[in-house]
Structure formats: structure tokens, C-alpha cells
Amino acid sequence: MVGTNESIVESARLGSGLGTVYRALDEVVDRYALDDAALVVEVPGFGRQVMHAGRRPLHDDEHAMHTAAPGLYLWPAVDDTILSDLMVALGTLALRHDAASP
């Protein structure tokens, strides 16, 4: 059995969807020793949403996330389709969950 990241699991159990997404992005950045990461999702009721690691501003959007297709964007790039699909699913569910929460 593959080990679990308790902080992400704990966040998913007790925290918000958005908080869990940012925790997951931080974990990806740490795990792959990346410079940066961002997640783009399309969610009904929200439209296109960009989540930047660390909740940092996009400033001049030098990576053109504004017009990027849904996906996980990593710098430097990491070719991991499964990770990208899972993160997009997590981000989408997170916003839907938070929107439905009282």
C-alpha cells in the first residue's frame, strides 16, 4: 500500500476544498522540487478558475494562465498525465464542494 500524505487527507476531512487544493499544490511543488505550479479548472457557476501555488498573485500572468486549457501547470514541466487529471478533478470538486457548503 502506498503511504498517504496525512496533511492533505486531514485538510480534505476537516478543511475547505480550496484549502485542500492549495495544500496539494504545495505538496506537488515540494515533491518534485519545482519552482512553481498552477491549476486551471472549468467549474459550472464559476467558469475558468486559476489557482496559483501559495495563493500567490499571477501579476502579469507571464505563463498565460488566463487563456490556458484546464490542467496542471508545473515549472519546470513534469509529464504526469494522471497527476494532472487528478488535480483538475480535485480542484473542480473543491470549488463545487465549497460553493455548496453553508
Add this chain to the structure above:
Amino acid sequence: MNVDELELRLRRLPGVVAVGFVESDALLLVEIQADSDAGDDLPRAATALAAEHSARPVAVEVVRWGEGGPSTHEARLRFVELTTDPAVGELTVRLARGDHEALGRASTAGGLAAAVEATVYAVRDFIPDLPYLPGWARTVETTPERRFLVVASVTDPMARTHLRGVAEGATPIEGAVRATLSALNRTLSRDL
């Protein structure tokens, strides 16, 4: 309201695409990236939400983008690089729009204002009749992560108007360049 709730409420505002935060002891900077669906009242609505959330002073920066096509980001100038040459006492700012790059230079003797000056000079390569002159820049906060929050100002002497931008950078100089570009980019898209 915690930061998750604030971010969610901001993302629910029409046209909001991304929300970013820079928190310091003295200020909460909220950067909102918005597309063409955003209404004119977005800054007011976002500021009201942020002020409700934070006990500290709040600065809300709304970055608006164009019609949503694949090249809308090209309606803005991008910060590419900042270099300094201590031997010559000069700093160089490189900006880009698409494949077009331009440089602006200024003497480092001017301190943070030199970053504003070099950025304005680089912008003039894209917009020769840019009415704004370099103004000033000040570091307003250093974050716990050693990022520098900087406010920069440019002035149109004929219209007697000022544009001010807020941005963070790895150094105060970089923050000043980004803040200057942030101030100017709000009005540049129609001229590009």
C-alpha cells in the same frame, strides 16, 4: 471570514478568474485577475469583501484582461527580466509583448525610482507617445518570506493624473518594476 471564505466569495464575483494574496503585518494585498465578464463595480465589490475579511488595511488590485480569445494576454506587456550592472551603475528592464521585446535603462543611483524610470522607458518602445512620466516607488512592507511589497507611481503632467500600482518582488527593485507595469498595464491595452 477566513481566507478560504474570502477567496471563494471573490471567485464568485462575475468575471473573476484568479485571486492571489500577499499578507503582511501592515497590509493585505489582494490581486484579482478578471476577464471581460467583470463589471465596472468589481473593484468596489472586491474591496468591500476584503475589508470585511481583514482587520488590516486592504489594497485590492484588479487586473483586467480583454475579450477572452487565445491571444488576449498579448494586449498587455510582460515583465521578462531585470538585470543590474554594478560596474556601470545601470539597471536594465526587459519587457515583452509577443515576440517583441524592449529594454529600458536607468542609473542605479536613482534607487527605487530608477526601476520606475527604466520600466517607463521600456514601455515607450511599445507606445512612443506614452503620456506618463516616471514618478516614485516605495517599499511598503517586507513579507515573512522576504518578498518586498512595493507601490510605484507614474504621472501624466498634462492631464495631471497619477497611476499607482502595487506589486511584490524578490527584491525591492523587482517589486518596483512590477508595480510600475501593473499601474501602466491598466491603461495600455487599448494602445497596444
